[in-house]
Amino acid sequence: MRICYGAYLCVLITAMSFGQNKNTIPQDTTKHKMVKLNEVIVTGNLKSDPTLTVTSNKYEEAIIQPKNVADLFNNINGFSSIKRGNYAIDPSFRAAQSEQLNIQYDGGTKAMHACPNRMDPITTHIIPEEITKIEIIKGPYTVRYGATFGGVINMVSQKPDYEAYGFHGKASAGYESNGSSLVNMFQLQYIQQQFDVVANAGYRDFGNYKDGNDVEIPSSFRSTDYGVKLGYNFTDNQRLQAHWRQSFGRDLLHAALPMDSEYDNTSIMALDYKWDAIGGVVKSFTAKAYYSYVDHLMTNINRPTFMMMEALSNVEATTTGGKMEINWTPLKKWNVFSGFDAMHIARDGGRTRLVKMMNGMQMPMPFNDKVWQDSYITDLGVFTEAKYSIRPNTVITAGVRYDHVTSDIKDPEADFEAMYNLGKRTEHNVSGTVSVKTLVSEQFTLEAAYGRGVRSANMMERFINHFSVGQDPYEYIGNPDLKSEVNNQFEIGFKGKNKARSFKYSASFYYAFFENYIVGIIDESLNRKYMPMSEPRHPKVFQNLDDAYKTGLEATMQVNVLKDYYLKAECAYIYAKNNDLKESLPLTPPFNSKLILGFKKEKFWTNVQYNLVSQQHHIAKSFGETQTDGYQTMDVRLGLKPIKGITLGVAVINAFDKAYNNHLNFSFTNQANFGRLPINEPGRNYSVFLQYKF
Structure with a gap:
């Protein structure tokens, strides 16, 4: 598949470039207009942007070193974090997580995790300092960026600064007191009229942090990353860009997982092409191809179970894919995007166990367990999304998408093969959306949308075989016969401001009901496979349930006073229900709100953020959740630019040294001196940040 994508793309570029005059690039750089690739989804254009979106950027002003x-x-309203350790952190949006969220880089590049316990989610495969912008589509309100169930998250990496030719760059360093953690990054870019290059490298060394009770949490890790982005402009409206990056994680401790990672090596390659301003009916053509490979090793060498059993698991994941899209305007008021995309995920690897002792008797005995059983999933999708301007200030969007999904398991364990009639399986998924966005006035925007998002079961839900992959201690068994999960989501949102722009506000209200919702259900006809005398005796098997829904809201308000001061308040609430099991859906965050008082000028800014999180008693007991208390924390940040090119920041995070845990944090697992309790967050943490741009 990788050869097909690359060959097709090269032939396509050659054909499109034939006859184009390279001398058409203007020599006056002040008038030169660069081709903008489709790595950015939200552009501020009513006639092209998806409905119900939000963006976040300027991370240097947060003045805290991201792990x-x-x-x-x-600090994005509606988001929470699922924490299995200081490294294995997953974003959650509106109680959607993992493959329920369509997470990607630069408009389509993906890197899927190798570990079944998600020690290495997609967010670990790129350095945070390389991300300049995060774009969120709040639900299944577009069909253009792959199969989407709960929303799209697009992380935009650093682009060349086309405003100035020659050499430019930046270097940054940071330190955190809690864990004695160090972060540094260096970036260099060289821009010329016809080509450009951006290169970066980073190193992070995080130690074990202490919570608010002064208890040390096993959470240290080290990572080294680098990336190179090359761009070439064939003409003033054609651009080819190649991006290569690698990440190397070492000695990664995962407090809430049964093993630690010795290493996690990731390689990602992407190739993007765009032909803009073609003329006539066709406005532009874009193409993308990408490849990623993750090599992951985990062991229990430093865990209590090592005395009875040595375990080593080496797993790998390969993700390849691509996309081609045409933007065309059949009529004056129509703006249409049509194309196809593909994604192929393949995983393999196994676990080697040396059982040293059983029932008090020494009996060294080796075992080999198949983790992924050499499985794959391939998704081929076609889509069309049309935007119709019924008035200059009102756009209706409608889109439909078809996904042809195939999956297979090529090296099954004997017991898994005995459970199912295995073989290549094909699914036909149809999703769609319709929405309206209107600028009621210059100060008020109203949006409403319906989306049907369809998600095929992921590889863990299909093919995992007697492994503990949840928050609870149960063994889980996959089900290759699962039906695709469907999200029918309705939403209405608005945002506005007064004429003086001293007051602005926004809010979104949504309701979603699910079909074939996938959960693990205890099967008392089956018994535990590993350590058979341990509790719980019966494993869970992934099944489909029909009667589940969620509803919620997000709201934000900001008042600017005395020109440079502002007061901002925001809140998010989610209520989710699984009527089949008469409990909440798992990993549903409690009501949370923030109050921010800040001062901001061009060269100096500061803010105090007060975080209020309610208790969560609406839980999924079948998932191993327990009720969690509410908490209140305060963060203080200050930044300044004393001279040109220098940014300096200091911060105090959790200034009250509060001992608390987020409801979505997993519990300690296989750790000495820790019971099965949720991981606490860091206590008071002083941070210093320095950045130099040149």
Whole structure:
């Protein structure tokens, strides 16, 4: 598949470039207009942007060293973090997580995790300092960026600064007191009229942090990353860009998982092409191809179970894909995007166990367990999304998408093969959306949308075989016969401001009901496979349930006073229900709100953020959840630019040294001196940040 994508793309570019005069690039750089690739989804254009979107950027003003990209979501309303350790952090949006969220880089590049326990989610495979912008589509309100169930998250990496030719760059360093953690990054770019290059490298060394009770949490890790982005402009309206990055994680401790990672190596390659301003009916053509490979090793060497059993698991994941899209205007008021995309995920690897002792008797005995059983999933999709301007200030969007999904398991364990009639399986998924966005006035925008998002079961839900992959201690068994999960989501949102722009506000209200919702259900006809005398005795098997829904809201308000001061308040609430099991859906965050008082000028800014999180008693007991208390924390940040090119920041996070845990945090697992309790967050943490741009 990788050869087909690359060959097709090269032939396509050659054909489109034939006859184009390279001398058409203007020599006056002040008038030169660069081709903008489709790595950015939200452009501020009513006639092209998806409905119900939000963007976040300027992360240097947060003045806190992110452990991985997931930390960048902490201050985006509606987001929470699922924490299995200081490295294995997953974003959650509106109680949707994992493959329920369509997470990607630069408009389509993906890197799927190798570990079944998600020690290495997609957010760990790129350095946070490389991300310049995060774009969120709040639900299944577009069909253009792959199969989407709960929303799209697009993380935009650093682009060349086309405003100035020659050499430019930046270097940054940071330190956190809690864990004695160090972060540094260096970036260099060289821009010329016809080509450009951006290169970066980073190193992170995080130690074990202490919570508010002064208890040390096993959470240290080290990672080294680098990336190179090359761009070439064939003409003033054609651009080819190649991006290569690698990440190397070492000695990764995961407090809430049964093993630690010795290493996690990731390679990602992407190739993007765009032909803009073609003329006539066809406005532009874009193409993307990408490849990622993750090599992951985990062991229990430093865990209590090592005395009875040595375990080593080496797993790998390969993701390849691509996309081609045409933007065309059949009529004056129509703006249409049509194309196809593909994604192929393949995983393999196994676990080697040396059982040293059983029932008090020494009996060294080796075992080999198949983790992924050499499985794959391939998704081929075609889509069309049309935007119709019924008035200059009102756009209706409608889109439909078809996904042809195939999956297979090529090396099954004997017991898994005995459970199912295995073989290549094909699914036909149809999703769609319709929405309206209107600028009621210059100060008020109203949006409403319906989306049907369809998600095929992921590889863990299909093919995992007697492994503990949940928050609870149960063994889980996959089900290759699962039906696709469907999200029918309705939403209405608005945003506005007064004429003086001293007051602005926004709010979104949504309701979603699910079909074939996938959950693990205890099967008392089956018994535990590993450590058979341990509790719980019966495993869980993934099944489809029909009667589940969620509803919620997000709201934000900001008042600007005395020109440079502002007061901002925001809140998010989610209520989810699984009527079949008469409990909440798992990993539903409690009501949370923030109150921010800040001062901001061009060269100096400061803010105090007060975080209020309610208790969560609406839980999924079948998932191993327990009720969690509410908490209140305060963060103080200050930044300044004393001279040109220098940014300096200091911060105090959790200034009250509060001992608390987020409801979505997993519990300690296989850890000495820790019971099965949720991981606490860091206590008071002083941070210093320095950046130099040149």
